[in-house]
Amino acid sequence: xxxxxxxxxxxxxxxxxxxxxxxxxxxxxxxxxxxxxxxxxxxxxxxxxxxxxxxxxxxxxxxxxxxxxxxxxxxxxxxxxxxxxxxxxxxxxxxxxxxxxxxxxxxxxxxxxxxxxxxxxxxxxxxxxxxxxxxxxxxxxxxxxxxxxxxxxxxxxxxxxxxxxxxxxxxxxxxxxxxxxxxxxxxxxxxxxxxxxxxxxxxxxxxxxxxxxxxxxxxxxxxxxxxxxxxxxxxxxxxxxxxxxxxxxxxxxxxxxxxxxxxxxxxxxxxxxxxxxxxxxxxxxxxxxxxxxxxxxxxxxxxxxxxxxxxxxxxxxxxxxxxxxxxxxxxxxxxxxx
Numbered sequence: 201x202x203x204x205x206x207x208x209x210x211x212x213x214x215x216x217x218x219x220x221x222x223x224x225x226x227x228x229x230x231x232x233x234x235x236x237x238x239x240x241x242x243x244x245x246x247x248x249x250x251x252x253x254x255x256x257x258x259x260x261x262x263x264x265x266x267x268x269x270x271x272x273x274x275x276x277x278x279x280x281x282x283x284x285x286x287x288x289x290x291x292x293x294x295x296x297x298x299x300x301x302x303x304x305x306x307x308x309x310x311x312x313x314x315x316x317x318x319x320x321x322x323x324x325x326x327x328x329x330x331x332x333x334x335x336x337x338x339x340x341x342x343x344x345x346x347x348x349x350x351x352x353x354x355x356x357x358x359x360x361x362x363x364x365x366x367x368x369x370x371x372x373x374x375x376x377x378x379x380x381x382x383x384x385x386x387x388x389x390x391x392x393x394x395x396x397x398x399x400x401x402x403x404x405x406x407x408x409x410x411x412x413x414x415x416x417x418x419x420x421x422x423x424x425x426x427x428x429x430x431x432x433x434x435x436x437x438x439x440x441x442x443x444x445x446x447x448x449x450x451x452x453x454x455x456x457x458x459x460x461x462x463x464x465x466x467x468x469x470x471x472x473x474x475x476x477x478x479x480x481x482x483x484x485x486x487x488x489x490x491x492x493x494x495x496x497x498x499x500x501x502x503x504x505x506x507x508x509x510x511x512x513x514x515x516x517x518x519x520x521x522x523x524x525x526x527x528x529x530x531x532x533x534x535x536x537x538x
Contacts, residue, residue, distance in 0.1 A: 212260045214251040219274025221287055225305050229253040230285060235274045244272035244292070250303070250310055267311035270301045275327030279338060280305065281378070286315075288376075289326050289343060296325035296345035300376070320383030323374040330401035332409055334430060339386070340374045341411070341428075344397035369395040369417045373428075390434040393426045400452035402460045404486045407431045410438070410460045412484065413447035419469045421446035425484060442482050450478070458487040500527035 220234025231251040235242045248265045270276075276290030283306040290297055300315040300322075329343025346367060371393055373386040399414025399422070411426040423446040425438040450465025462482040489497070503509045503524075516524065 212262065214253070214260050214262070215245060217245055219276075220245070221276050221278030221285070223278055223280040223285055223305075224255075225280050225283060225285075227255045228305075229255060230280075230305055232278070232285070232287070233270075233273050233276055233290070244274065247272040263310050265303065265310040265312055267303075268301065268314040269312045270299070270314075271297070273297070273327075275329075275344075277327075277329045277331045277340060277343070279331050279333050281333050281336075281338070286338065288331065288338070288340060289323075289329055289345070291327040291345075296327050298322045298325040298345075315381070317376065317383055318381040321385075322383050323372065324368075324370075326370065328397035330399060332401055332403055334403075334407070336378045338376045338378075339409075339430065340376075341401050341409075342370050342372075342396050342399055342414070344369050369397045369415065371395040386430070386433055388428075388433050388435050390436070392435050393424060393437075394422075396422055398448040400450060400462065402452045402454055404454065404458045404460060408486070410452070410484065410486050412452060412460070412462060413450060413465070415448045415469060421448050421467055421469055423447065427486060438484070438486065440484055442484075445478075445480075445482060447478065447482075455483065457489055457493055458485075460484040460486060496524055496527055499524050501531045503528060 214231055215236060217231075217234035217236050220231055222229060222231045224230075229252070231253070232249075233245055233247065235244050237243075247269055250263050250265055252261050252263065253259070254261070270287065270290075271292040273290030273292045275296075276287045278285060278287045280286070283304060285303050285305055286300060287302075288298070288300045300317075301312050302315055303310055303312050323340060323343075324345060326343035326345030329340055331338050331340045333339075344367070373388070375384050375386055376382070377384070393411060395417045396414030400412050402410045402412075404410045404427070407430045409428045409430065411428065412424075414422045416422050423443050425440050427436045427438055428434070429436075446467050447462060447465040448467075450462055452460050452462045455461045460483075462484065463480075464478055466477050499509055499513075503513065513521065513524070
């Protein structure tokens with residue numbers, strides 16, 4: 201590699217930011233939008249730039265964008281499908297939006313296109329929502345934004361009335377079908393979680409999603425977990441050991457055996473007070489574990505206090521012994537975390 205080009209790549213780094221959109225396609229991480237704090241204000245990042253991080257080379261590159269460029273925003277909800285980045289919602293200098301934009305990530309042109317749907321009603325303008333790609337459809341949940349008067353109905357979803365506008369943290373579910381470019385709303389046939397923003401929505405099976413945390417309609421940090429079955433349209437609240445650990449603005453990643461690993465975030469209503477952020481990892485079980493996992497966890501959890509297990513541990517086959525010893529570190533005593 202040319203030394204000048206190598207030096208250029210090592211010096212070029214995307215600006216720090218929050219509220220941005222990021223997706224991975226092949227071995228490349230694409231980052232668009234967001235904002236950064238300067239002095240006492242917040243400044244949106246340029247909307248005609250997309251930053252690309254090569255996961256193999258460890259180098260950043262910036263590309264200019266053209267076409268029907270969306271406004272500079274934060275809090276957009278982004279996902280990738282068939283080599284394209286789709287963004288929905290977000291908040292600019294003026295208000296939230298409910299527009300959807302698309303850009304091809306594979307042709308090197310980076311030309312934005314505003315999507316015009318064929319039928320149905322788009323969700324109300326919002327930001328800080330979550331989404332999931334499922335069977336050539338994007339499913340959106342929650343978020344914060346203006347409530348349209350036409351959306352207030354007998355289903356009595358949670359909302360806040362402000363003197364100047366209707367504002368809400370929603371619990372509605374919307375679906376955009378890419379085959380027909382049709383919006384539709386998924387109406388649950390069960391009790392639903394309360395409206396929220398800054399939550400996470402994680403796929404745990406082909407048709408199952410795990411919802412955790414967020415900021416409620418009355419600005420309270422949430423610690424509840426829910427499973428949504430997309431096919432049956434039923435929510436089910438999940439019992440878990442972290443009811444005393446509310447989280448918002450955190451991340452959630454799928455793990456083995458359909459576990460969901462939550463990391464970081466805040467435990468406060470950061471709109472009112474922010475006493476710091478969290479650094480513990482919360483592991484949520486969303487499905488029954490296989491027998492091997494149950495046995496492995498039992499041994500690792502009880503070995504220190506069980507003389508019989510300690511005596512028999514060396515008798516395990518080498519591969520199984522290594523797995524149990526590795527798992528033991530998960531149950532080691534740790535310092536108290538937030």
